[in-house]
Amino acid sequence: MLKRHPEPLLWLLFSAGGVAGALLIPVVLVLFGLAFPLGWLVPPDYPRLHALVTHPLTRLALFVACGLSLVHAGHRLRYTLYDGLQIQHLNEVIALCCYGGALIGTLAAAYVLLTIA
């Protein structure tokens, strides 16, 4: 019987996360990380933002975007440590920490997105 490896799935998630991060994160960082705090633009008022963020579709979109981006980041960091710093002998530990971290982050995001009122 053919042994199934998780690598193709991980690369698929990495790829999807790369697209999600590239498409969605820059605009969010420009607005909430720079334009609103520095007063370049007037931030959206609270009721409008609250209604937008608590909408089920927004919650779902944020969950998918956060989860995929974190898996992407974890996967990439794993190979950075593996190839870049050449710590191949810790392969299992690094993989566990990277994917474990991504999973914990995704669960934390899910918790926040499910519990905000």
Added chain:
Amino acid sequence: MGAPFHYTDYHPQWLRPKMSTYWWLTRRSYVAFIAREVSSVFIAWAVAFLVLLVRAIGQGEDAYGQFLVWAATAPVLAMNVVSLLFIVFHAVTWFNLAPAALVVHVGGRKLPGVLIAASNYAAFVFASALIAWLLLG
């Protein structure tokens, strides 16, 4: 047990030369490669920042105001500027690489790679405009 140790003619050898931990500093393209790899850390930060924002919005108007004040402090601003640079670098290289990962055939002919890359940039502009419009429009 107790047999004397002796070498064989074909003892396996470690043939790979030991590379410096800083091998990637020797060429610009290597530095660019590692810089793109390091963007993963900043993507993780951006997600954490976003989740904290959502949490603050869920906690009420005061918490949202406090989040914006916190976001305007120097360390957070610096982190966001650096993150933005790395993530834009990730995005640009990702879009430019798309034609290599995605080969599309239409009517038996291969679509030119420029079109694939351009459609990624178009999707980026559309997604950014949509989010900006949802927040500001």
